[in-house]
Amino acid sequence: APADAVAAYGEYLRSRGRRKEAMARFQEVNDLWASGGADAPAERVAVVRARFAIMEMDPGFQGQMNATLDILAEPLRRGLPEASVLLADLYRRHDQTEKVPNALRPLLERNPFHVEALVVAARAKEARFESGEAAEFARKALSVDPVHPGAVEVLALLRHGDGDRRGAEEMVRKALAAHPRDRGLLSLAAIPEWLDGRRDAFEEAAKRVLAVDPTCADPFLHTARVLEDRRRFAEAVELSRRAAEVDPSDPEAWFSLGRNLLNLGDEEGAKAALDRAAKADPWRCIFRENFRSVLDELATYATGRTPNFEIRIHRGEDAVLRPLYERALESSYEDLRKRYGFTPETPILAEVFRDAADFSARTLGVPGFGAVGACFGKVVTLDSPGALPPGAFCWRATAHHEMAHVFHLQMTKGRVPRWFTEGLSVHEERLARPSWVRVMDRELASALANGEVHGLLELDGAFRGPSIQWAYYQGGLMCDWLEREFGLPKILEMLRLYGEDLGNEEVVRRALGLSPAEFDASFLRYCGRLVEGWKVRPRWSEGKFKEFRRRSGADPKDLEAHLLFAEACLQRDKAIDAGTALARARAVAPQDPFLTELRGLLQLSGTKAREQGMALLREALAAGRDHYDLRMMLAADAEGAGRLEEAVEHWRKAKLHLPRAQGRADPRRELARVLAAQGKPGEALRELEEMAAIGESDI
Ligand SMILES: [Zn+2]
Incomplete structure (x- = not known):
């Protein structure tokens, strides 16, 4: 039989858990190749697939990576689509996701809707935490094949991560109707059972997967990942262990176990699991290796105990920093314990990193994480004051902020939504010392003017977007408002309700008696009161810019539209468009003080007319503009x-x-x-x- 048919049969056997038989088929393909057969381009692709399968199933075969890739060169040169997809997928699995777009480009240029290519692209984006782009690729794949199991898997897990359960479940249901025996889809169907606490139903769902493939750990792994996203680490550990039992040779199971043990602060257990993952895996995994090396680094740190903390600090900083951190953490703990009326489980592991890259590696598995502190419930990771240039952040405020997370996470068993715990932590910083929180009044005024204050149900999404700073700030404002308007007991009740696994809508309805729309309207009124009396011009958004342009173009009499459009243009250095709009405004009301001001700004936007520009600004002020x-x-x-x-x-x-x-x-x-x-x-x-x-x- 030609090599591709044999390899495909091997893959089928593997997907049914018949690994020995599968291995024999893959060996057969490899032997064919070794004996000079299987040389046609399509067969070469099959040989590469077979060899990588062998590498994954037999650690003894590892180290054949480059020789195997050489086989792929010819099919790639011939432009075989399967060869490009395979190469891209290898880059993805081998932690070279940056090479995936190039590997797929020629194929996607010829066929922008090649489903398998789109799915690999989506998975690669997901591995880089670029979830927006991952979702886009997956959606594009689904526009061709609405029940593609791989695309559904990517998108359903992202939706779960965003808390959009209904969307995720709906997709999986539809795809299962078309592919009732797909292991991945059957595994995804197990997730809701666990989330709803129906353990028996979860076991039933897992059994349906194992009936297809007794070696498939996916029902446990997928559910563990969703739980990890929601910071329910203890359950994620339990399920990762189940995954490793089902398939002890699955590196992903051990990696998931290691990660979640790290999140719980069991670093010894984590190290053992990560080592095991490394041994079982022919592919490179930067995250895993970063975790392993930062654990080695941590082993050299000094460790000490206080009544409620185990604190690790670099030996070089220990003498100076330890007394400071001991006092700071214990005092924040005590203040918050009184405020929340809750005693967290201790000891809390606090790790203070001398090196920002180590902090980032311990927290996320990669360097370059923009934050200066993180909290996992019983573990807090922190940049030491020496990790960043002087003045980059206030270590004391960060410690307090992360300690507040310890309370929210433990009180809700990790179920608190992001906006509420971040908002509360910012709010706690401000209560502890108002000067700790960076003021974003200007952004507030602009957000109000632009209609860009997020609603209750959208705020969590903003933490994934480009305006994450604003999301923190708005969350903090919301919690200021909640405590002022409703009092601390209501905040505590909200935490309790989130702990019962209720969503935003249900929580604010029960605790505050408000619908989300009423909640948003009331918060907006509060923001409006905050900015009352301020006089500061908004930075207009793209949306407003376009709105003003449309209005200004539509009605020559619309003075306000001309003026605002000119202002938005000047903020974007579009002097010519601004000039046109101002000419229109002049035709309506030549003496308007706002017009005078904008004419001044237009003069100043060029370099030559500084004097005339300033004179116009003074004139505007004299006419009442201020x-x-x-x-x-x-x-x-x-x-x-x-x-x-x-x-x-x-x-x-x-x-x-x-x-x-x-x-x-x-x-x-x-x-x-x-x-x-x-x-x-x-x-x-x-x-x-x-x-x-x-x-x-x-x-
Ligand atoms: Zn935070």
Whole structure:
């Protein structure tokens, strides 16, 4: 038989758990190749598939990677689609996901809807945590084959990760109707049973998979992954162990076990499991290797106990930092214990990393994680103050923030949604010391003007997007509001309800008596009250930019649209479009002060007309236009011209327009500088004190 038919039969046998027979078929293919047969391009692809299967099933065959890849060169040169897909999939499995797009490009250029290629691309994106793009590829694959098991698997797991259970279950149901004996789909069908606490039904579902393939660990592994996503690590450990029992040769089972033991703080157990995964796996896995090497690094750290903590610190920093961390962690623990009326399970393992890359590796398995602290419920990982340049973050605030997560996660058995635990942690930072939280008032004003304040049901998604900083800040604002408006007991009740595995909608209905829409409306009113009295121009969003453009184009009489469109253009350095819009505005109301201001800004956007530009801004101010940005520009200009009294007056007004401006945007900084130079040290000092009260990290 030609090699591809034999290899396909081997794969079928393998998918039914008949590994010995499968192995014999794969060996047969390999022998064919060795004896000079199986040389046609399609057969070569089959030989490569067979050899990789042997490598996965027999660790003794490992190390044949390059020789095997050489066989693929000819089919690739001939442009065989299966060869490109196979190569891309090998890169994916071998942790070279960065090479996947190139491997698939020629194929996807010829056929943008090649389903298998799209599924490999989706899996590769998923491995890089680029879940948005992964979902896009999977959806594209499903647009061709709506019940493709691989695409359904990718998308269903992503949906579970986003808490969209209904969407995930619906897809799996449909696909199962078409592929009733697919192991992956049957495994996905087990997940909801576990999430609903129906253990018997879960076992039944797992049995249906094992009836097809007694060596398939997927029902346990898929469910473990969803539980890990939801920080239910103890259950994920239990299921990973089951997976390793079903298939002790599956590296993924041991890796999942190792990861989740790490999350629980059992580092010895984790190391054993990770070692076992490494041994069983012919493929490279950077995450796993990073975990292993950071565990070796941690073995050299100093370890000490306090009443509630086990603290690890690099030996070089131990003498200086240990007393600080001991005091900080115990004091945060005590404050939060009183506030939440809850005593967490201890000891809590706190690891303080001297090296930001080690922190990131211990937390995620890869370097480059942007955060400075992380919490797994009973484990807290932290950057030490020395891990980043001085002033990069406030270690004490981070420790407090992560400690607050310990409470939320333990109180809800990991079921608290992201927005609520992050929001509460930011809120706790602010309660502990208002200056710990970076103020984003400007962003708040813009978000309100742009209609971009997230609703209750969307906020979790924002933590995966590009405006994650804002998501934290908005979560914090929501929790400020919740405590102010409803009181701490309601927050505690919400935690209790989340702990019962209820979703956002049900929790706010029961605890606050609000529908999500009422919750959102009430929160928006609170935000509106916060910005009352501020005078600061929004940074217009793309959506608003387009809206203003449309309105301005549609109605020559719409003065507001012309002005706002011009403003949005100027924010995007589109001077020509701004000029056109201003000409239209001039035709309607030539004396409008906002128009005068924008004409000034347009002049200033070029370099030549600075004087005319500033004159127009002064004219706008005299005509009643007044806000933070205008005052800051006028102040800088006045100072440059030596009119210090005038500059001071502008900065004082700017302070009123945006009371909590921070950092370089803070008029107090300028006031302090100029007042000190004018020989008024007392007044300068007052400005500095005000600055410190708003944000200590900016000094
Ligand atoms: Zn956090």
